[in-house]
Amino acid sequence: MTSVISEPEIHKGLANVVVDYTSISKVSTDTNSLLYRGYPVQELSAKCSFEEVAYLLWYGELPSASQLSSLCDSERPQRSLDPQVKALIDTIPLTAHPMDVLRSATSLIGALDPRANDNSKAANLEKAISLFAKLPAVVAYDQRRRHSLGVVEPRGDLGYDENFLYMTFGEVPDKVVVDAFRTSMILYAEHSFNASTFTARVVTSTLSDIYSAVVAAIAALKGPLHGGANEAVMHTFDEIGSADNVISWLDSALGRKAKIMGFGHRVYKNGDSRVPIMKASLDALVRHYGRWEIAELYAQLEAAMAARNGIKPNLDYPSGPAYHLMGFDTATFTPIFVAARVTGWTAHVMEQYSTNSLIRPLSYYNGPEERHLH
Numbered sequence: 221m222t223s224v225i226s227e228p229e230i231h232k233g234l235a236n237v238v239v240d241y242t243s244i245s246k247v248s249t250d251t252n253s254l255l256y257r258g259y260p261v262q263e264l265s266a267k268c269s270f271e272e273v274a275y276l277l278w279y280g281e282l283p284s285a286s287q288l289s290s291l292c293d294s295e296r297p298q299r300s301l302d303p304q305v306k307a308l309i310d311t312i313p314l315t316a317h318p319m320d321v322l323r324s325a326t327s328l329i330g331a332l333d334p335r336a337n338d339n340s341k342a343a344n345l346e347k348a349i350s351l352f353a354k355l356p357a358v359v360a361y362d363q364r365r366r367h368s369l370g371v372v373e374p375r376g377d378l379g380y381d382e383n384f385l386y387m388t389f390g391e392v393p394d395k396v397v398v399d400a401f402r403t404s405m406i407l408y409a410e411h412s413f414n415a416s417t418f419t420a421r422v423v424t425s426t427l428s429d430i431y432s433a434v435v436a437a438i439a440a441l442k443g444p445l446h447g448g449a450n451e452a453v454m455h456t457f458d459e460i461g462s463a464d465n466v467i468s469w470l471d472s473a474l475g476r477k478a479k480i481m482g483f484g485h486r487v488y489k490n491g492d493s494r495v496p497i498m499k500a501s502l503d504a505l506v507r508h509y510g511r512w513e514i515a516e517l518y519a520q521l522e523a524a525m526a527a528r529n530g531i532k533p534n535l536d537y538p539s540g541p542a543y544h545l546m547g548f549d550t551a552t553f554t555p556i557f558v559a560a561r562v563t564g565w566t567a568h569v570m571e572q573y574s575t576n577s578l579i580r581p582l583s584y585y586n587g588p589e590e591r592h593l594h
Contacts (some may be wrong), residue, residue: 228584244567245410252493256410261530265406267496270380273406277567278348279410282416294365298353299374301361305329309362318362319442322555323435330431337429339573347430348566355562359555360387366540389547397546400501404539407494408557410564416440420565424572427581437556437565450553452481463516482537483525491532498538514541
C-alpha cells in the first residue's frame, strides 16, 4: 500500500506565524493600539521624552527623575562623532545611499568597542545607550557632508531631539518642529517582530554580538517594503507634483499594478494606529511652514486610495512629508528611522539573549528528486 505524503502548510513571509514570546511591545487588535511595555504609544508620544521611552523599552518601566538623569548623564557625553568613524564616512562616495553609510559606520563603532563580544545584560545595556547616543551624529554628519558642510559638535545642554536637529541643521528649530520630530522618533521606536527586528533576533540567536545584530537590522530596514517606504512616499509626492494630478497618477499606477508605498500594513487591518498621531504633527508643520500644497496632495491621495481599494495609510505616509518639511534630505529619512528603532532592536536583542534558542526554521524542498552523475 502506497503511503501518501502530504505537503506541509507553507506560511510565506512567516505570515501569522507566532515564533516566540515578547514583553516589549504589542499591537492590540481590540483597541487598534500599539503598546510599549503595556503603555499606549499615543500616551507616550503625548507625555514623554524620547529618552524616557528608550528607558522604558530597555528596562521595562518608565524612569524616575533620578533614573532619567542617570541615563542622560551616560548618553550625552557619547554624542560626538568619533574621528575614526568620521574618517570612514569621508571615504564613502556621495553616490552611496545614507543607509550604506550608517550600516558601515555602525560596524566600525562595534569594531572599536573592546566590549563588543561581552553579551552580558549590563554590557549590552551600555552598548545600547552608546548606539542611541552615537547614531544621530552619523546621520547628521552624512546629510551635512552631502551639502559640503562640516560637523556640528553636539551640545550637552540639549535633549536628544533638539540635539539631533542641532547637529543636522546648525540651530535648534522652533518647538513645533522639535515636538514633531520627537513624536516621530517615539512612534518609530518599536514595533514587535517586524522584518528588521526579527533579523536582529535571528543574528542574536546565534550568540553573535549586539553590533552584528544591529548592522543586520539596518540592512533589512533599507528595503522599500520596510523602512525605505518613508523615502518612497516622498518620491511619490515629487512624482505626482500637485493635488490636481493625483487621480491620473493613481489610475496609471494601479493600472500597471504598482505598489503604492505608504499604504497598507501586514499587522493593522483597521488602519495603522500611529497615523493619526503623526498626521497631527504633519498638520502642525504644514501650518508652521505654510506649505498647504503638501496637505492638499496628502489628502487627495489618501481619499483616492480609500475610494479605489479601501487601503489606509501606514506611519510612513505622514512621516515622509513631515521629515521633508523639517529640512531632511529624502535619502536621510530611513537613517532617522534607524536612530529611533535602535532602541527597540537593542531591547529585543537583550530579550533574545535572556531566553535564547537558535532560530532555524525548516523549508519544504520542491526541486529535482535525487539524481546522479554518469
